[in-house]
Amino acid sequence: MAASPSSAATERRGIPGAQFVEDVQTYLTQSGLDVSSALAFLQERLQQYKFVEMKLLAQQRDLQAKIPDIEKCLEIVATLEAKKNAGEALIADFEVSEGIYSRARVEDNDSVCLWLGANVMLEYSCEEATDLLQKNLQNAKASLEVLLTDLQFLRDQVTITQVTIARVYNWDVHQRRIRSTASASTDP
Amino acid sequence: MQQGAGSETVVTWEDQLNINRFSKLNNRFHEIEDDIKAEKERNENLEDASNELILTDEDVVRFQIGDVFAHVPREEVEDRIELMKEDTTKNLEKLEEEKESVLAQMSELKKVLYAKFKDSINLEED
Numbered sequence: 001m002a003a004s005p006s007s008a009a010t011e012r013r014g015i016p017g018a019q020f021v022e023d024v025q026t027y028l029t030q031s032g033l034d035v036s037s038a039l040a041f042l043q044e045r046l047q048q049y050k051f052v053e054m055k056l057l058a059q060q061r062d063l064q065a066k067i068p069d070i071e072k073c074l075e076i077v078a079t080l081e082a083k084k085n086a087g088e089a090l091i092a093d094f095e096v097s098e099g100i101y102s103r104a105r106v107e108d109n110d111s112v113c114l115w116l117g118a119n120v121m122l123e124y125s126c127e128e129a130t131d132l133l134q135k136n137l138q139n140a141k142a143s144l145e146v147l148l149t150d151l152q153f154l155r156d157q158v159t160i161t162q163v164t165i166a167r168v169y170n171w172d173v174h175q176r177r178i179r180s181t182a183s184a185s186t187d188p
Numbered sequence: 189m190q191q192g193a194g195s196e197t198v199v200t201w202e203d204q205l206n207i208n209r210f211s212k213l214n215n216r217f218h219e220i221e222d223d224i225k226a227e228k229e230r231n232e233n234l235e236d237a238s239n240e241l242i243l244t245d246e247d248v249v250r251f252q253i254g255d256v257f258a259h260v261p262r263e264e265v266e267d268r269i270e271l272m273k274e275d276t277t278k279n280l281e282k283l284e285e286e287k288e289s290v291l292a293q294m295s296e297l298k299k300v301l302y303a304k305f306k307d308s309i310n311l312e313e314d
Contacts, residue, residue: 093259104256160204167199
């Protein structure tokens with residue numbers, strides 16, 4: 001059996017849950033709204049949901065770009081470490097300025113410097129750097145998980161609101177039809 | 189997604205949950221499609237790279253690690269690319285599997301929802 005609508009219509013991270021309407025007639029009388037103001041209210045809600053969805057999608061894109069970046073960092077640190085353990089130097093072409101490359105020989109490197117942001121760069125041993133990057137990677141993945149759950153919740157609210165709009169609209173059309181057939185039969 | 193002819197069909201919470209589920213599955217379906225496309229492209233690029241490696245007569249090639257082009261022996265690059273290809277192939281298989289399961293669930297829901305709402309509901313994309 002499905003959970004009752006009232007228990008599901010809570011909120012998540014400040015996103016209010018959409019109210020499921022059991023019966024349009026009762027909903028309108030209870031909220032004291034006529035059809036057009038009820039529709040206007042629901043449309044506004046829908047717009048708000050869409051706005052939040054856009055924000056969350058932007059965050060999702062950021063995180064999804066960040067994760068491969070961290071993986072790239074881990075890869076180069078691992079390469080440096082492997083080279084050190086093999087007693088070889090890493091020879092690499094690197095960009096000195098846009099489109100200009102020069103050759104570098106990196107040997108006996110026990111450490112790397114990580115740019116921490118806020119104009120701070122810190123020197124780490126390769127092991128420490130790997131640990132830190134791993135932690136960052138896990139954090140980013142965890143945030144992405146949470147974000148995806150938020151998005152799912154939000155999408156449910158969007159769907160509920162869309163369905164409610166369609167139902168209020170259909171109910172109104174139905175009522176009008178009843179009224180017009182009623183008046184047509186009374187005065188032919 | 190919803191379009192009605194104004195007929196009255198009672199929509200229960202359970203129906204709403206089914207519609208929600210369908211909507212989320214449909215969304216996931218599109219995400220999977222995008223992922224499959226990206227992964228296929230990656231696979232093709234790797235394929236191109238390994239073909240180029242067969243043609244080249246250099247012993248050391250530039251291989252991008254992080255943001256630099258490391259000088260790596262050709263054999264090692266070949267191995268690395270092989271591993272990357274295995275990775276993308278595995279990913280592709282997983283995505284295809286998920287796509288199948290999503291599609292199956294969607295058609296189940298379609299049956300249920302169309303049985304109840306007939307042509308008052310439209311679950312197709314144009």
